[in-house]
Amino acid sequence: MSGSRAEAEEKVGSRQRLQVNEYKENQNIACVSLRPVQTTVLGKTAKVYLVPFSLSNYKPDQLKRPKSLLDKNSNNEVACKKCKKAEIKKTCRRILTPKMEATSSKAESTLQKSSLDVHAESNKRQYKSTSDTVILSADTESSQDGDSDEGTTPGMDDFSGLSPYEKKRLKNISENANFFASLQLSESAARLREMIKKRQPPESKRKKPKKKENGTGCRRSMRLLKVDPSGVSLPATPTQPILVADENPLLPPGPLEMTSENRDDNSELFKGFLQTWAEVSKTRSKNTEKALSSIKSYKANLNGMIISEDTVYKVTKGPIFSVALHPSEIRTLVAAGARSGQVGLWDLTHQPKEDGVYIFQPHSQPVSCLYFSPANPAHLLSLSYDGTLRCGDFSRAVFEEVYRDEGSSFSSFDFLAEDASTLIVGHWDGSMSLVDRRTPGTSCEKLINSSLSKIRTVHVHPVHRQYFITAGLRDIHIYDARCLKPSRSQPLISLTEHTKSIASAYFSPLTGNRVVTTCADCKLRIFDSSCISSKIPLLTTIRHNTITGRWLTRFQAVWDPKQEDCIIVGSMAHPRRVEIFHERGKWVHSFLGGECLASVCSINAMHPTRYILAGGNSSGRIHVFMN
Structure with missing residues (x-):
């Protein structure tokens, strides 16, 4: 009684430590590489080895667990290994060998890519179950759905061996694939590229008229050709440097005669003007001592x-x-x-x-x-x-x-x-x-x-x-x-x-x-x-x-x-x-x-x-x- 009670408590504790993985729908992954997850329970470390997996190339005998993980268990765990091993094999065969056949050729590739997530999840669950304290979520669910025969492998069209969540997920993936296939997006994109493609008009080069060998050319000035009316060329005229007049030429050196520009030099007014200077030749000297x-x-x-x-x-x-x-x-x-x-x-x-x-x-x-x-x-x-x-x-x-x-x-x-x-x-x-x-x-x-x-x-x-x-x-x-x-x-x-x-x-x-x-x-x-x-x-x-x-x-x-x-x-x-x-x-x-x-x-x-x-x-x- 005490042994069965301890086993029940251990099972309840393991169920409380259940890990649930969530997945994103509509995510296409060509290649999946998962890092090993280390879980430490009671001082033990469980190593998980993950390999790429594809439903199309899957064989049930390919999945094997490393012996090193089983050898590390204590002597007290030997009694539980066989039963746990049998349960793990049953669960793996139910999860990893679904008989799914694509009804539409266009959705087949989408289902194969999405199945990588399912396989990766099952691998995680499987290899985590090597420890006595780790129980796969699939194992817990399988106890509710019932066990199938270990030797039989369901086909792709039989979804009875999958969990309700996986069935619903695969159904959504299939419906989404069919919906996008019905939209014909690839054909529409191809037509759109053809519509927006710019058509460059052909270059129209102007054709140069051919020169007529015996044709009459345009008229030119005989003066510019330096030819007289009789057709004889004129002699070249000697070129002379052009002298630019200075705007302000300097006046000649020496004294300049005082000539008025607005008066006649011989006029009486100008002569009288010159005579007035004799009257103003003497002026009063400045008195610097005069007070201000x-x-x-x-x-x-x-x-x-x-x-x-x-x-x-x-x-x-x-x-x-x-x-x-x-x-x-x-x-x-x-x-x-x-x-x-x-x-x-x-x-x-x-x-x-x-x-x-x-x-x-x-x-x-x-x-x-x-x-x-x-x-x-x-x-x-x-x-x-x-x-x-x-x-x-x-x-x-x-x-x-x-x-x-x-x-x-x-x-x-x-x-x-x-x-x-x-x-x-x-x-x-x-x-x-x-x-x-x-x-x-x-x-x-x-x-x-x-x-x-x-x-x-x-x-x-x-x-x-x-x-x-x-x-x-x-x-x-x-x-x-x-x-x-x-x-x-x-x-x-x-x-x-x-x-x-x-x-x-x-x-x-x-x-x-x-x-x-x-x-x-x-x-x-x-x-x-x-x-x-x-x-x-x-x-x-x-x-x-x-x-x-x-x-x-x-x-x-x-x-x-x-x-x-x-x-x-x-x-x-x-x-x-x-x-x-x-x-x-x-x-x-x-x-x-x-x-x-x-x-x-x-x-x-x-x-x-x-x-x-x-x-x-x-x-x-x-x-x-x-x-």
Whole structure:
């Protein structure tokens, strides 16, 4: 009793450890390889050996268990081996030898592939049953269905030996195979491939017409064939190089006769114009010790300056690059240098105003700098991009050549000496020239290479004339004329506060204690140059729109010669105006002209002793404010 009770408990425990495998339907597997499953029960390890199996090639005698597994059992398990072995054989024959014959030839291959899963499951169950503690699920199910004879092998059409789950699964597989076979998917796919196949049209190559050997060709020009009407070939004409005319040819060296382009040289008006220069040859000398007027009185005088239609006239052709006012207190004479190389003179005391304008052509390129000589007001010096510096002597009606360098382009100049005997000339390539007018010829005394890559303006200190300031691309340099070297001169002071391109830099006119610079960053800067040392401090920064664009001449802020603590600069504001600022940054005055001032005056100049302001725009027009 105790032995049967222990056997029953062992059987119940083994049934609780039953492993059930689930299968996926409709999964086609051509070849199955299963890994051995190790199950440890009571310290024993069961090894499962799996081999590929196919129902079509199955033979009942092929399935054999390894003897090594049976040899490992203990002596207590010998009694159970025979009965377990008999049960395993019965189960394997029921599961692995079903008599199935495919009713449809199309579903046969599908059933064979799906049977691999059934065989793999049965193999797992069979080889797991070698241990006493492992019982196959098929064995448990077979006890309910009943045992069949061990020697009989059912056919493929007899499903009585299979479990209900396997019967249902095989039935579903067969129905699915028949359903997909009825759909005729392979035939539909073949027809679809034929329908979507692109048919490339045959390439149609254009047949070239055959050339006719004796046919008449197309007509051609006899001129192009260089044949005369009789059929005789014409002689080849010698080819000559085409000379391209220079847009701005250099004028011949030497003095040029002063001939007006808008007047007759023999007219009485032109002769009278030349005679007026004898009256203005002597002017009052500047009184440097004169005290500056107060801002209140200065504003009052500025408020009295007005503009009218009689003080506006087109003097030159093209944009104005430079403006100069004659220091005479008797007559009002304005000079303007244009981009076309013209120099225009306007005598405002002459009426009508058309008769007081005279235009000359001493240069072939823009005139960037104009000054009346401080020693002889009848001399007007002009500098141009074409590499020439000329002096217009109106008493002799001639433009003398002071300095010439065809291999370079000049940008600015100033007088080193008060008698205008020596000059400093700035080049666009960054070099400088010292010119002595007392020596014969037009060659310079010394050519200096500066530390700047480009020089825009040059200005000399009004008191200590050995110092001069140059405006480069981004830096401002102050040099000592006594320490210049031909190779590479180093500046005494460098101002590097500017962030964009610089247009100009000028000393204050009376004492030189201030320096004003104009920069493209929309700022006017004023520096303290009262003590020229290693550093010049920045005093004031004035916000001002200096962006004129490519069609307008760039702004240049200049000092008022009468009031050296005030600067004059053009404006882009509407309505158009010319503004004056104090050195501390305060606004002082704006010159508004209404309809008479409808354009931007980029270049401006103030009379040294009188309250007269002349501004030039980019169309060659001069606007004069005077009281």
